[in-house]
Amino acid sequence: MYIQLSILAGLLCTTLAWAQPQQTEMKELFAKYDQIIEGKKDVKALDVFTKKFVDEAGGEKSLTEGWDKTKKVVYDLSIKPSRSNKDLAYIQRVPAGSKQKAHSSFIVVKEQGQWRIEGTIEDE
Amino acid sequence: MKKALILLIMAQALTVSAKDCAHCVTTPTWLSIFNPFSLPAVPAPEPLIEIRTPTLARDSGASYCRRNTEVVDTIVFHHTQTPSTSTVQNINTLHLDRGSAADPWLMIGYHYTINSPYAGGTVPSPVVNQGRPFNLAGSHAGTNAYKPAGAETRRLMALDGAMRCGRATGPLTEASDKFRDGLVKANYNTVAIALIGNYAKRTTENPGGWRANSPRYPSASTIEMAGKLACELQRQHPRLTTIKWHSFYNATDCPGLVKDRIPQIKAVAARFGCTFN
Numbered sequence: 001m002y003i004q005l006s007i008l009a010g011l012l013c014t015t016l017a018w019a020q021p022q023q024t025e026m027k028e029l030f031a032k033y034d035q036i037i038e039g040k041k042d043v044k045a046l047d048v049f050t051k052k053f054v055d056e057a058g059g060e061k062s063l064t065e066g067w068d069k070t071k072k073v074v075y076d077l078s079i080k081p082s083r084s085n086k087d088l089a090y091i092q093r094v095p096a097g098s099k100q101k102a103h104s105s106f107i108v109v110k111e112q113g114q115w116r117i118e119g120t121i122e123d124e
Numbered sequence: 125m126k127k128a129l130i131l132l133i134m135a136q137a138l139t140v141s142a143k144d145c146a147h148c149v150t151t152p153t154w155l156s157i158f159n160p161f162s163l164p165a166v167p168a169p170e171p172l173i174e175i176r177t178p179t180l181a182r183d184s185g186a187s188y189c190r191r192n193t194e195v196v197d198t199i200v201f202h203h204t205q206t207p208s209t210s211t212v213q214n215i216n217t218l219h220l221d222r223g224s225a226a227d228p229w230l231m232i233g234y235h236y237t238i239n240s241p242y243a244g245g246t247v248p249s250p251v252v253n254q255g256r257p258f259n260l261a262g263s264h265a266g267t268n269a270y271k272p273a274g275a276e277t278r279r280l281m282a283l284d285g286a287m288r289c290g291r292a293t294g295p296l297t298e299a300s301d302k303f304r305d306g307l308v309k310a311n312y313n314t315v316a317i318a319l320i321g322n323y324a325k326r327t328t329e330n331p332g333g334w335r336a337n338s339p340r341y342p343s344a345s346t347i348e349m350a351g352k353l354a355c356e357l358q359r360q361h362p363r364l365t366t367i368k369w370h371s372f373y374n375a376t377d378c379p380g381l382v383k384d385r386i387p388q389i390k391a392v393a394a395r396f397g398c399t400f401n
């Protein structure tokens with residue numbers, strides 16, 4: 001009985017883990033994104049963004065170069081999985097501890113097994 | 125005898141007119157020359173633009189508000205902040221994920237989208253698509269956005285039947301949130317036009333925005349299309365006489381540099397005989 005329940009619980013956890021982007025995965029992705037903004041050369045645009053987004057932005061350089069130098073900010077991430085597509089989610093980030101509301105969301109999609117930023121969309 | 129003859133002629137004229145004139149049964153033919161009500165109707169002007177009506181998925185469990193379209197007095201411009209190659213279907217799919225599982229959005233929050241190719245882009249020309257139907261309140265200005273409105277809009281909004289809300293599966297009841305401190309809920313008296321594209325400056329929250337040395341404005345053909353759409357909507361809904369933009373209602377970067385082109389959009393509308401505040 002316990003074994004059966006454990007298997008069921010395990011399956012449920014596996015399904016949930018597979019179905020939704022995890023906080024750690026998103027933290028890693030956005031840590032790389034922040035490195036691009038900071039001008040770290042060892043992170044490539046395609047490590048962070050989808051190919052479609054890179055192409056539409058005008059190529060690798062247009063996304064990795066020319067960022068204004070800004071003070072490093074620690075963000076809180078909120079993840080909202082799509083209700084209809086397991087490979088799509090929305091991320092909002094606001095400075096940690098702040099009560100401010102994000103007015104746009106990052107669209108993240110799974111591309112070849114890896115989560116990547118596909119762009120943004122304005123919020124209401 | 126003379127009098128009787130005149131009466132007979134008049135009676136005959138009445139009979140003939142009743143038989144021959146289906147739309148003016150009670151008006152004698154000999155009178156119609158002088159009767160402005162029986163003149164042929166002036167044909168409706170040709171639409172200024174083609175508004176496509178794609179089939180868009182809806183969430184059958186969502187709540188929505190059906191409105192008296194007379195309450196709508198303001199156009200609100202947005203940009204989607206997505207790539208300019210996104211489609212109305214893409215935006216609809218993304219908006220269907222809005223709200224909560226218990227209270228999802230019905231469909232795309234904007235009433236109209238304009239595909240707005242950037243200079244040198246691959247989309248050949250701007251196209252207008254219908255999003256959410258005009259007679260349904262949109263989801264675009266901010267749920268908690270309330271603004272002053274004119275006396276007539278407030279009067280119409282106060283009437284029972286102005287804004288009936290509920291779920292598709294249940295009855296619609298009059299909205300209880302039409303006013304707050306004398307202000308009108310912005311989503312209720314406005315219609316949303318979104319330019320598909322990203323016209324805001326690049327920031328850490330908007331990596332697809334324009335870079336400091338190359339601001340991105342909507343193209344001349346997009347402005348032309350936006351002005352024509354605004355005018356076409358005013359022709360259909362004469363109380364629609366104000367144009368605003370999203371950041372008028374909320375602390376947001378939307379619609380980026382589209383806001384700077386509102387005077388040009390109004391100027392295009394004026395060329396076609398429409399006046400906007």
Ligand SMILES: [Zn+2]
Binds near residue numbers: 122123202264379
């Ligand atoms: Zn907006």
